Amino acid sequence: xxxxxxVVIVAPHPDDEIIGCYEVLTNIKKPIIIYSxxxxxxxxxxVLKLKEYIDCKLQLFQMTIPQTFLSKENVFxxxxxxxxxxxxxxxxxxxxxxxxxxxxxxxxxxxNMLAPYIHECxxxxxxxxxxxxxxPDQKSLWEYEKKYVLFEGYCKWIF
Numbered sequence: 001x002x003x004x005x006x007v008v009i010v011a012p013h014p015d016d017e018i019i020g021c022y023e024v025l026t027n028i029k030k031p032i033i034i035y036s037x038x039x040x041x042x043x044x045x046x047v048l049k050l051k052e053y054i055d056c057k058l059q060l061f062q063m064t065i066p067q068t069f070l071s072k073e074n075v076f077x078x079x080x081x082x083x084x085x086x087x088x089x090x091x092x093x094x095x096x097x098x099x100x101x102x103x104x105x106x107x108x109x110x111x112n113m114l115a116p117y118i119h120e121c122x123x124x125x126x127x128x129x130x131x132x133x134x135x136p137d138q139k140s141l142w143e144y145e146k147k148y149v150l151f152e153g154y155c156k157w158i159f
Contacts, residue, residue: 012088014047020109030057037063080108083115118153
């Protein structure tokens with residue numbers, strides 16, 4: 001098996017990269033994270049705090065995946081277009097579906113924990129701690145909805 005050049009995580013919203021891909025973020029070296037380009041400036045500043053805790057190669061704000069990253073050697077993590085319900089997540093997920101159909105290595109993740117392929121996060125306390133450090137203003141989301149820290153899920157489509 002060839003070595004992967006880069007891991008590219010697409011996060012439609014700040015916090016999606018941790019909620020949906022914590023295990024990936026903490027088990028690979030220097031991921032590239034692409035956030036939706038229409039994130040308001042104050043949330044952009046907060047998202048850059050992630051670099052204090054995760055050694056990211058790049059954090060970009062884009063409306064699509066830049067051409068320079070569209071290598072079939074890369075692994076792309078995108079929101080699941082079927083089980084995600086937020087329109088922005090589904091939009092990016094449909095891009096991922098198109099990429100799969102064109103031979104790219106895409107793994108879909110889930111943030112709302114409605115997919116049949118979710119599993120228990122191995123270290124939910126560490127996941128929650130990272131969320132609280134990077135996104136303290138969003139704390140009420142996972143403080144009362146523990147599904148965001150207790151579970152994750154990944155799915156690879158094969159055609």
